Amino acid sequence: MRDGPRIAAGLALFLGLALAPVWQRAASGRAAPAEPVVARPATRCVASRDVMRASHMRLLDAWRDKVVRTGRRAAEDADGRPLAASLTGTCLGCHDNKKEFCDRCHEQLVVKPVCWSCHPEKAEKS
């Protein structure tokens, strides 16, 4: 075991580099989660804030399947009033600031939703 110290040093260096993300994060503290900017005070909500934060992607998928596969284009808001199940027509009608509202969190979490490769970022004229 003449090379013992060298092996130990090499291992320590390797572990230090391999675990860089872990100790870097431990040193810098927890990053603040990105806050979406709401463009204007809400008049009516599709669902509560917590529900939307946690599962807006599932809601959008459900709307998409319902509209495209069955042609049923009506949804309900949090108070049970009718609403068009439409990303550009309904969501972007109020949240017309995609950069601050959508992209900010998606970028931090490195999520790349493919919605925008076809759906226009601008709201439908109503």
Add this chain to the structure above:
Amino acid sequence: MIESERPERRLFLKLAGLGALGLSARRILGGAAGGDARRWAMVVDPSRCRWDDGCNGCIRACHAAHNVPSVPDPRHEVKWVWKEKFADVFADQEAPHVAESLARHPILTLCNHCDDPPCARVCPTKATFRRDDGIVAMDPHRCIGCRYCVAACPYGSRSFNWVDPKPYLARLDPGFPARTKGVVEKCTFCVERVDEGRPPVCVEGCPEKALLFGDLNDPRSPVREVLRARYALRRRPGLGTRPAVYYLV
């Protein structure tokens, strides 16, 4: 013993008869409820359509409303509605004199929204599917770009996006999604408008009123009225696809 079994048997037979009656009644009632099912169809009157003086009202209206790109390279062309010669559209039909009289007019071609659509049958992801109202719809979210439907459609009604279509749009209509490279597209009979009770954009965009749209299951609809009065052709009837686009001759 035998005497005591009789009433039970009679009761059983009575109940079985009632049950059968109930089942048939349900079928009759269900048939009545299903009677309001729609079957959307289009009637094209080629004699009202013009070749020469640049009338493309239907095509322009459709392609603008649905963000259909104008790709200059013909190999990458994307089209929902377009014009063809009579002899090319009805190449299989023995109608030389009809062809003569109609040769002066273009035949507007689009997806036929078949009763038995080959494109939907071959689609491995059911991205193309037939709705209950007869519209052969596209779900681009599911399209994997295999182009089986392009090969299966006997009418050439499907276009594949070989390139990103967005640079070839004169103007992006925010009211309708665009497409990406790698998905197939076609005429959708304007499902988004039909679901709201409005006719397709091509019907509204035609200045000559050469296009009619309506419900084949409604005997008083404009399409049924005109089909009663005039003879109409469908494309390649021998294939058994049963198109919902009729051409008046």
